[in-house]
Amino acid sequence: MTKRIGILTSGGDAQGMNAAVRAVVRTALDRGVDVYAIYEGYQGLVDDGEYIRKMDWDSVGGILQLGGTVIGSARCEAFRTREGRRRAAKNLIKAGIDGLIVIGGDGSLTGANLFRQEWPELMQELLAAKEITVEEAAEYPNFSIVGLVGSIDNDFSGTDMTIGADSALHRITEAVDAITSTAASHQRTFVVKVMGRNCGYLALMGALATGADWVLIPEAPPDVENWQDVLAERLKAGRKAGRRDSIVILAEGARDRNGNYIGSSDVAHALEEKLNEEVRVTVLGHVQRGGRPSAFDRNLSTLMGYEAVNSILSAKPEDEPVVIGIRNNRMTRLPMMESVKKTQAVAEAISAGDYERAMSLRSSSFKDAFNTFKTMVRALPRPVDPSKKRFRIAVMNAGAPAPGMNTAGRAAIRLGLDAGHTMLGVRNGFEGLIENDVMEMNWMSVNGWASSGGSVLGTTRRVPKGRDLYAIARVIEDRRIDALLIIGGWNAYESAFILLKERGNFPSFNIPMICLPASINNNLPGSEFSIGADTALNSITDAVDKIKQSAVATRRVFVVEVMGHYCGYLALMGGMATGAERVYMHEEGIKLRDLQTDVENLLKGFETGKRLGLMIRNENANPVYTTDFICSLFEEEGGDVFDVRPAILGHLQQGGDPSPFDRIQATRLSRMCLEYLIDQCEKKNFDSAFIGMQNGRIFFHDMRDFDRMIDAEHQRPKDQWWLELKGIATLLAKQGPNAE
Numbered sequence: 085m086t087k088r089i090g091i092l093t094s095g096g097d098a099q100g101m102n103a104a105v106r107a108v109v110r111t112a113l114d115r116g117v118d119v120y121a122i123y124e125g126y127q128g129l130v131d132d133g134e135y136i137r138k139m140d141w142d143s144v145g146g147i148l149q150l151g152g153t154v155i156g157s158a159r160c161e162a163f164r165t166r167e168g169r170r171r172a173a174k175n176l177i178k179a180g181i182d183g184l185i186v187i188g189g190d191g192s193l194t195g196a197n198l199f200r201q202e203w204p205e206l207m208q209e210l211l212a213a214k215e216i217t218v219e220e221a222a223e224y225p226n227f228s229i230v231g232l233v234g235s236i237d238n239d240f241s242g243t244d245m246t247i248g249a250d251s252a253l254h255r256i257t258e259a260v261d262a263i264t265s266t267a268a269s270h271q272r273t274f275v276v277k278v279m280g281r282n283c284g285y286l287a288l289m290g291a292l293a294t295g296a297d298w299v300l301i302p303e304a305p306p307d308v309e310n311w312q313d314v315l316a317e318r319l320k321a322g323r324k325a326g327r328r329d330s331i332v333i334l335a336e337g338a339r340d341r342n343g344n345y346i347g348s349s350d351v352a353h354a355l356e357e358k359l360n361e362e363v364r365v366t367v368l369g370h371v372q373r374g375g376r377p378s379a380f381d382r383n384l385s386t387l388m389g390y391e392a393v394n395s396i397l398s399a400k401p402e403d404e405p406v407v408i409g410i411r412n413n414r415m416t417r418l419p420m421m422e423s424v425k426k427t428q429a430v431a432e433a434i435s436a437g438d439y440e441r442a443m444s445l446r447s448s449s450f451k452d453a454f455n456t457f458k459t460m461v462r463a464l465p466r467p468v469d470p471s472k473k474r475f476r477i478a479v480m481n482a483g484a485p486a487p488g489m490n491t492a493g494r495a496a497i498r499l500g501l502d503a504g505h506t507m508l509g510v511r512n513g514f515e516g517l518i519e520n521d522v523m524e525m526n527w528m529s530v531n532g533w534a535s536s537g538g539s540v541l542g543t544t545r546r547v548p549k550g551r552d553l554y555a556i557a558r559v560i561e562d563r564r565i566d567a568l569l570i571i572g573g574w575n576a577y578e579s580a581f582i583l584l585k586e587r588g589n590f591p592s593f594n595i596p597m598i599c600l601p602a603s604i605n606n607n608l609p610g611s612e613f614s615i616g617a618d619t620a621l622n623s624i625t626d627a628v629d630k631i632k633q634s635a636v637a638t639r640r641v642f643v644v645e646v647m648g649h650y651c652g653y654l655a656l657m658g659g660m661a662t663g664a665e666r667v668y669m670h671e672e673g674i675k676l677r678d679l680q681t682d683v684e685n686l687l688k689g690f691e692t693g694k695r696l697g698l699m700i701r702n703e704n705a706n707p708v709y710t711t712d713f714i715c716s717l718f719e720e721e722g723g724d725v726f727d728v729r730p731a732i733l734g735h736l737q738q739g740g741d742p743s744p745f746d747r748i749q750a751t752r753l754s755r756m757c758l759e760y761l762i763d764q765c766e767k768k769n770f771d772s773a774f775i776g777m778q779n780g781r782i783f784f785h786d787m788r789d790f791d792r793m794i795d796a797e798h799q800r801p802k803d804q805w806w807l808e809l810k811g812i813a814t815l816l817a818k819q820g821p822n823a824e
């Protein structure tokens with residue numbers, strides 16, 4: 085078994101690398117394995133000794149929220165040579181390291197793979213040169229390597245996400261949102277160039293998330309020679325429809341059909357000429373690599389780091405090296421060599437002009453997003469074809485506001501209008517439906533909704549009952565509503581379920597209805613994620629990062645209360661992303677003896693140099709042991725050793741502009757909901773459903789299953805996938821052995 089692990093970060097840095105380093109170091113220490121950081125990537129491995137430093141629990145304290153990599157990264161020419169790799173092997177042996185975790189892009193992992201393959205020969209060469217002893221050569225016949233993909237480009241085959249891609253998407257979205265507002269003021273066209281090398285992920289998802297007008301990506305060059313004319317026509321049509329700004333997103337690797345790179349100035353010049361207006365170019369550059377990691381990247385890296393140690397400890401030295409990836413929302417181990425080859429195959433297909441193959445090698449969510457984007461940009465109000473059956477589809481928000489509701493509403497309304505249907509907007513949730521507060525939507529009524537938080541349509545928590553049902557039935561008849569899309573949380577689902585059950589009494593409820601999960605609480609059945617939860621998690625991490633900074637000069641414990649009703653998702657995932665040492669949630673309850681242990685641990689910690697305590701409590705974790713109670717208890721017991729402050733984050737969690745993930749998923753789900761409703765209408769069916777993402781796929785659940793899938797008393801699903809992550813979060817945030 086591996087006894088000493090080395091860890092290094094290599095190649096381009098990516099936000100989240102630190103969280104991975106922290107997870108690797110602490111998981112290894114917890115397993116009783118020594119762990120060494122190799123500073124400056126492969127360069128530190130090739131150069132002698134001093135770059136290889138033993139890590140303890142506290143050496144990775146306070147780095148979870150930092151961008152870049154604290155152990156340094158480098159490009160290393162020497163490692164590309166046999167001589168360099170031989171020196172690296174020797175240094176590892178001299179340090180007694182028999183397993184290596186490499187965090188880097190496909191270049192770094194190619195190097196790792198080669199190193200692993202050559203290992204037995206390197207041993208022979210070192211032995212022949214008498215640089216290692218016979219015993220050493222016998223002790224290290226093979227060498228274990230595990231890779232983590234740190235790359236903002238999200239370009240690695242076999243994993244749905246790479247470390248840093250989500251944070252880069254945050255930077256892109258923030259920048260394009262800002263550009264959109266200035267572009268709109270001056271009615272300007274902007275070309276925004278984003279990173280990604282041979283991968284169009286950042287450009288495509290950035291375009292989808294910001295509602296951009298066009299995207300140019302390496303995998304799908306424009307299919308016509310005169311793409312400049314087509315693009316100009318498209319932008320003109322958008323302006324004619326009322327848009328004040330035009331945004332084109334260009335991936336750095338984008339090419340035309342003939343394989344010629346398309347530069348930002350090529351696009352700008354062509355558009356200036358054809359549109360006869362000024363076109364501005366913004367090259368986002370290294371901003372995309374910078375800044376703090378998003379909540380998703382912190383948690384992804386944490387889980388990957390944990391899995392990497394498990395993998396290296398369970399591997400036999402002769403095993404093929406693996407890469408840790410995430411597939412369908414679960415950790416997975418991929419064969420390193422094969423994955424590197426597949427990754428390189430995309431680049432090769434692109435340079436050979438085989439774009440179909442390049443696209444086929446991308447993940448299904450990439451292809452799906454590309455289709456959604458193409459549909460969204462194609463969508464323009466067109467003259468209605470009188471021969472086709474048109475439907476009247478109502479869209480509403482219900483329940484508490486969740487960031488991403490507007491994005492979902494916009495997608496459904498534009499796509500519905502594009503297909504010639506009449507799209508109705510219901511104001512203020514079921515209250516509006518009861519009061520006939522319904523309006524016809526047009527193309528421009530949803531302008532700017534892609535990026536705005538809150539609910540422009542308005543939303544209330546009202547759940548219809550008694551006479552409300554008569555009123556709703558009348559409105560559905562009056563307005564000739566053929567189908568209903570309800571974007572919302574618990575109250576939305578409850579209400580839809582009531583309408584379904586009342587179909588016998590109210591024939592007009594016999595229309596297709598679908599619920600789209602939108603709630604920061606992430607407490608809806610049939611979906612691992614609901615729209616808004618990712619934004620709320622990012623709001624929590626932003627707030628807690630600041631709270632932690634505020635305490636640098638004092639010895640203080642914060643008890644941070646987060647939302648979620650009875651669902652501990654935000655508490656646990658927020659806790660994991662901020663390194664909270666304790667998470668209180670209703671699913672586990674709180675016992676007095678737990679609080680006693682927590683106090684004892686805090687006292688021990690502060691007495692041995694700890695400066696900050698961080699506990700996260702779900703708002704309904706326990707009715708008696710409230711946030712105030714816990715604070716008072718800790719304050720009293722903490723005496724002079726530490727003081728305690730509550731921080732109730734409150735409604736800031738429901739606000740804010742939606743995160744890229746929430747926007748992308750909102751658009752994707754909304755498109756699918758609309759397709760579902762139209763399909764039902766065409767078939768004269770009136771099924772009622774709720775949509776969800778599970779194991780990376782989209783499911784339509786029969787609304788009749790709603791009550792079977794929930795814990796009604798606590799308003800959460802019976803099955804909560806994320807509960808299994810509790811052990812990892814707690815392990816990594818616990819106090820180091822120094823504190824004991």
Ligand code: ADP
Pocket residue numbers: 094095096126158159160161162163164165188189190191192193194195196198235
């Ligand atoms: P990334 O890992 O982000 O793709 P690079 O491609 O620059 O970045 O690779 C980082 C480092 O990994 C290189 O500087 C080099 O030390 C090592 N490396 C990359 N490719 C190889 C290779 N084919 N053989 C050996 N080492 C390599």
